C-alpha cells in the first residue's frame with residue numbers, strides 16, 4: 001500500500017475505468033458515424049413502411065419483420081461504410097464531412113473494411129435466410145449500386161443524383177417484397193418506390209445547393225456546383241415536385257388508396273410546390289433551406305397518409321371485423337352449450353346444485369364443427385369480396 005501523500009507507482013499503468021469507458025463510447029459513436037446512422041435509420045423507416053403497407057402489422061409477423069429491418073439496416077450500414085472508405089480524401093475537404101471517423105482517424109481503414117464486410121455479409125444472409133431471395137437480392141444489388149456506381153459517379157457526373165435516387169427508392173420496395181414473400185411487381189410497391197425516387201430530387205438538390213461551396217471543395221460533380229446561378233437546380237426541383245404531386249392522384253385512380261389520399265395529397269403537394277416555386281423565383285440559400293426542411297416532414301407525412309388510406313389496409317380492417325365477429329359468435333355458442341349442459345345435469349340429477357363442475361366450457365363436437373364451418377365460409381366470402389373490390 002503506498003504511503004499517504006506518495007504516488008502509487010502502479011497507478012499510471014492501471015487502465016483508468018473512466019477513460020476506458022470514454023474510449024469505448026467514442027468507438028461506438030465512430031462506428032455509428034461509419035454506418036451513417038441517421039441515413040440508415042431513414043432507410044429502415046421507409047423499409048418498415050413498405051412492410052406495413054403490404055398489410056403486415058409488424059407485431060403479427062415479428063420474426064419476418066425483424067429479419068427484414070435488421071437485414072436492411074446492416075446492408076445500408078455496409079454500403080455507407082464502403083462509401084466513406086472511397087471518399088476519405090474528398091470528405092476531408094468538406095466542412096460537412098470533415099469530422100467523419102476515417103478522416104479524423106477514430107477508426108482505421110482496416111477497421112472500416114472489416115465492419116463493411118461483416119455488416120454486408122450478415123445483412124444479406126439475414127435477408128436471404130429470414131425473408132426471401134428477392135428481398136436479399138435487392139439488398140445486395142443496392143449495396144453495389146450505392147458503394148459502386150453512385151460513389152463512382154459522384155465526382156464525375158451530375159447524373160449521380162439520379163442514380164442515388166434509385167438507391168433510396170429500393171428500401172421501401174424491400175419492405176414490401178419481404179412482407180409478400182417476394183412479390184415485386186405490385187402497384188403498391190411501385191408507388192412507394194416511385195415516391196421515394198421523386199422525393200429525393202427536391203431533397204438532395206436543395207441540400208447540395210445549400211452546400212454547393214463545400215461540394216465544390218470536395219470535388220463532387222453536383223448540379224448546383226457546375227452552374228453559377230442555380231437556374232437548372234431550381235428547375236429540376238420544381239419539375240420533380242410537380243411529378244411528385246401526381247402520385248396520390250395516380251394511387252387513387254389505380255385503386256391503391258382511397259380518394260381521401262388524393263385530397264390530402266393535393267393539400268400536401270400544394271405547399272411543397274409553393275416552396276419549390278419560391279426557390280425557382282428567388283434562388284437564395286434561405287429558400288433552398290425551406291425546400292429541404294419541407295422535404296423532411298413531407299416524407300413521413302406522405303407515408304402515414306398512404307398507410308391510412310391504403311386499400312390493403314381496408315381489407316385488413318374487413319378481416320379484423322370478421323375475426324371479432326367470429327370470436328364473439330364462438331363465445332356465445334360456448335355459453336349456450338354450457339348453459340344447456342348445466343340444465344341437463346340439474347334435471348338428470350334432480351338437484352338444485354349448479355352443475356358447473358360437470359359442464360366444462362368445451363362444446364359438443366357437432367356444435368364446434370358447425371361454428372367453424374360457418375366461420376370459414378364467411379371468412380372466405382369476405383376475403384373474396386375484398387379481392388373482387390380490388391379487381392374492380
Ligand SMILES: CC(C)=CCC/C(C)=C/CC/C(C)=C/COP(=O)(O)OP(=O)(O)O
Pocket residue numbers: 039043072075076079080083138139142143146150164165167168171
Ligand atoms: C439496402 C441498402 C443497401 C440501402 C442503402 C440505402 C442508402 C444508403 C441510401 C442513400 C441514398 C443516397 C444517395 C444518399 C446520399 O449519399 P451521399 O454519399 O451523397 O451522402 P454524403 O454526402 O453525406 O456522403
